[in-house]
Amino acid sequence: MTKRKLSLGLAMTLGISQAVWASGYQFDLQSVRTQANANANTAEASDPSTIFYNPAGLALLDGTQLTLGSSMVDPQSTFSYSVATTGGGQTVTPGNTGGDYARQAAIPHGYVSQRFNEQVTLGVGIFVPYGAPIDYEENFVGRYYGKGIDFKSLAINPSVGIRLTPHHSVGFGISAQYLDIDMETSVDIVSVAFGTCLAGGGSPEICQPLVVGYGSQPDATASIATKDWSYGYNIGYLFTPNDNTRLGLAYRSFIKHELNGSASFDVPTSLPGGAASPINAGIAVALADSEAQVDLATPETLSVNAYHLLDRRWALMADVTWNRQSRLQRIDIDIATDLIPDRRIVYQTAWRNSWRASIGFSYLADENWTWRGGYMYDQTPVAHSSYALTVLPDASRQMYSLGGSYQLNEQTSIDFAYSYLKFSDAAINRTDDDHIAANGSPGTLTGSYRTYVNLFGLSLTYRF
Template identity: 25%
Template structure:
């Protein structure tokens, strides 16, 4: 193969590796991170659209701001502690069994996910304004050097920052509506090894970022005393990542090229119901639909407009279902718990080692301690079991086939506070 052909193949492979694999992990379908509320985590987000009563409701359903009667600031963070184990089940390179230096170890490390939100009543019993800042999509992992899936992935880092200014109106005592815009920044760095034969083994890197915008809108309805119904919609977000595509470490064919690739994040529809059973107990249920079918292909282009690759992803729409309960013991202590079933949008043919995703089952608990009329302290913990799945993907211009079984889990610890002015 000529040097120019080698460069072209490596460029296409690099982009494909990076963007194919960036969208696959998750706390809720794909790599969406639900954990933007400590209170909501306590009941597995079963009441996020209906009964969430701190400022983080701005993100989950801005219509819920109408239930907050004082200016409120909420801050917190959730520590995500993921573990993943991949077992080689027949990985090959050039048609020959390939084991590398091992299974790559646990590629994840503990990562904090922060959240910040504020609500301000503008016109008493009519108009509210709020803003939330969170990280709704993200991923960070790194495998041991030389592992058996090195031609699929070695390192991935995706960070998003989402700012959601919103307003809410109380139509009457039974109906509230809310809406806002989403301004989202995305930054990605993705690496994988490349085997170029006589040119040696190198490292491919994709680095890119983008700023994009979307919208969200929600409603809460109280058809009768003690019952709340809710619906919320958040639009898809289309990022055109602009950056550099590099191949380094080869004897020939290294490159450093400007390029771009489309990253389409799903729209999300939420439906919730909550029922107050008595002055102390309430129960909640929520369903979330994720439009991951938006992520059906990755089309990577040079900045000159030439299509370098078009890789079918075949992601499927997915659902998450949650139920939970909350118990108000007294004016000081509130306790909550919940479970959630969270479906993956991936299939065996397209699942990758960057994000070895599977259906997830959540178990969570939480509490709020009301220090005084101004301060609330929120704590929550959870465990997510990730179902075992298979990986069967082809990489390195067709010469590497990565086959593996996956299993994993995520531990969650969260703490935060609300201040009511």
């Protein structure tokens, strides 16, 4: 039994890389005030959250300021399907649509700024840039393409804003970014047995009757846990031609991660033939626990934004952001063992670069109340349904936001926001492991997702 064929026998059934990375993983909203304007007010630079959006805005802040807040994500998503088969071409049974698989999540953030002198303001932000809490019910029909993911992240972003002249400011920040990704997928034990038999020199005609008894066995489960710290930077420029207008340009770098951890497999204990079966011995080798490594880079972004005060009450604002998602063309999961040193699963994702655009307004009702609103269109990086991912199906989306600010006193203000995020219907048409023939196939999955999300935000800003 060659190592190459044994690796192929495993690859025929594992869809784990779909859980490694999911489109739509990026949390764009790192400020409740910005959420209320649907990401349009990034040139306003009115509180320390400008550290995330444009560090040059720090130079416009006075004294010491602290912002603490969180946005609650309440997703509602349904899945329907027309085809779901195993790698052997059999209908996936038992099978269901996955239930209430998209989990609620809170996105906290905190920022503090301190003016050092007339030209320099220092600050630091702590926020959650990425995440994906997905957990399908048992017997989800797409479980061989990914059953769940718990994608956690944290970024610490010290920054400095420098006022070069009354009209020109620049900013720079360093990001220490932590990713922690746990993934789980089901493995069709019949397909593993069949692939192992073929790897041992058997023909399809010989192997087919030998693996019939495995059809009564439960699935195996593959779990991968990886984590990593890495570093990047962000820079910004802000032009204020007058007291009423601000024009911004901001860039946040990609961050390359080498996530390391473990791959573990839960295999049924009472397989047909027992310990003497060469097929079972091959399954044990193919599904042996190992270390795991995943290399990936989070996307860089480039934003152009504007803020204009029409009069003492009304302001208009806009933002256009480009995301370089095309760095993610494929996912490699290295799960080598001593017996299979080249054990690796490779998938194409073929992401494209994407963009989003926002417009918004604010209205100063009186000395205490300011009302806000905005609209955003955000393009998906997923180019085709054959690259869609079960662990977080993505589609282009529209956001409608309303919110406001209430000035409690000279030092304290509260921001609140509600946003409705509507996704376009997302088709999934998966087969042959994203067109990598050497990976075999965990089966075929054809279906569609419908999703909308309610977002609720609340934050407090205190000026010392």
